[in-house]
Amino acid sequence: MTPDPSEPSPAEASHCATSHCATPRDAWDGHARSVICLIGPMASGKSTLGRAVARELGVPFADTDALVVAQHGPIADLFAERGEAEFRRLETEALRTALAAASVHGGVIATGGGAVVVPENRELLSGVFTAYLTISRDAVAPRILRDRHRPLLGPRPAPDDEPPAPDAGPLERWAQILAEREPLYREAAQTVVDVGTGPVATNAARILSAYRRHTQATEEQQK
Ligand SMILES: Nc1ncnc2c1ncn2[C@@H]1O[C@H](COP(=O)(O)OP(=O)(O)O)[C@@H](O)[C@H]1O
Ligand SMILES: O=C(O)C1=C[C@@H](OP(=O)(O)O)[C@@H](O)[C@H](O)C1
Ligand SMILES: [Mg+2]
Numbered sequence: 001m002t003p004d005p006s007e008p009s010p011a012e013a014s015h016c017a018t019s020h021c022a023t024p025r026d027a028w029d030g031h032a033r034s035v036i037c038l039i040g041p042m043a044s045g046k047s048t049l050g051r052a053v054a055r056e057l058g059v060p061f062a063d064t065d066a067l068v069v070a071q072h073g074p075i076a077d078l079f080a081e082r083g084e085a086e087f088r089r090l091e092t093e094a095l096r097t098a099l100a101a102a103s104v105h106g107g108v109i110a111t112g113g114g115a116v117v118v119p120e121n122r123e124l125l126s127g128v129f130t131a132y133l134t135i136s137r138d139a140v141a142p143r144i145l146r147d148r149h150r151p152l153l154g155p156r157p158a159p160d161d162e163p164p165a166p167d168a169g170p171l172e173r174w175a176q177i178l179a180e181r182e183p184l185y186r187e188a189a190q191t192v193v194d195v196g197t198g199p200v201a202t203n204a205a206r207i208l209s210a211y212r213r214h215t216q217a218t219e220e221q222q223k
Pocket of ligand 1: 048143
C-alpha cells in the first residue's frame with residue numbers, strides 16, 4: 001500500500017513516541033514539515049545548532065558542507081585543487097538536494113558561511129524560513145583559533161608579482177569576510193538570532209522560539 005504522505009512514517013511515529021513529542025499526531029501537525037535553514041559566518045554554530053534544533057523538532061538534519069564532503073572529499077582539498085568557484089557550484093547542488101528532501105518531511109539545514117554569496121542560493125533560501133546566526137568577534141575568537149580547517153581563514157597567497165603582505169591572521173580575515181557578507185545575510189534571513197553566548201541548548205531554543213514566532217505570525221496573517 002502506498003503510504004499516506006500526510007501521516008507520520010513508522011520511524012517518525014516511533015521517534016515521537018519515545019521522545020519529548022506529546023503524540024505522533026501533534027508532532028506531525030506541529031513540526032514535521034518544518035523547514036529551517038541556518039546562515040551566518042564561519043564558526044557561528046550553524047552545524048552544531050542545526051543538529052540540536054533538528055533533534056528537538058524530530059526532523060532530519062542536513063549540512064551542505066557534509067553533503068559536499070561525502071561526495072567530493074575534504075573542503076580544504078576542493079578549494080586547493082578545484083578552486084572556490086567549483087566548491088560554490090557543489091554547495092548549490094547540496095543545498096538543492098537538502099531543500100528537496102526537507103520539503104517532503106521537514107528538516108533543518110545548516111549552510112556553509114559563504115552560501116549567501118551565490119544569488120541562486122539566496123533565491124533558494126527565500127522559499128523557506130531562514131535564520132541568520134550572529135556572534136561577536138570576541139565570542140568566535142577561541143573557535144576560529146582552535147579549528148583551523150576553514151580554507152578561507154588560512155594565509156592568503158600573495159599574487160606572484162606582489163611582495164607578501166603582512167598576514168592579517170584568521171580572526172581578522174573572519175571579520176573582513178563577515179563585513180562583506182553581512183548585507184547578504186540580512187537580505188536572505190527572516191530573522192536574526194544572536195548565538196554568541198550560552199550553551200548549545202540555550203541557543204537551539206532561541207532559534208526554535210524565533211521559528212515559532214515566525215510561524216504564528218504567518219498563520220495570523222493568513223486568517
Ligand atoms: N553554543 C555553543 N557554545 C560553545 N561552543 C559552540 C557552541 N556552538 C558551537 N560551538 C562550537 O563552535 C565551533 C564551530 O561550530 P560549528 O557548528 O561548526 O559552526 P559553523 O557550522 O557555523 O561553522 C565548534 O567547535 C562547536 O563545537
Ligand atoms: O564562509 C565560507 O565561505 C565557508 C564556510 C565553511 O562552512 P562553515 O560556515 O560551516 O564553517 C565552508 O563552507 C567553507 O570552508 C567556506
Ligand atoms: Mg558548519
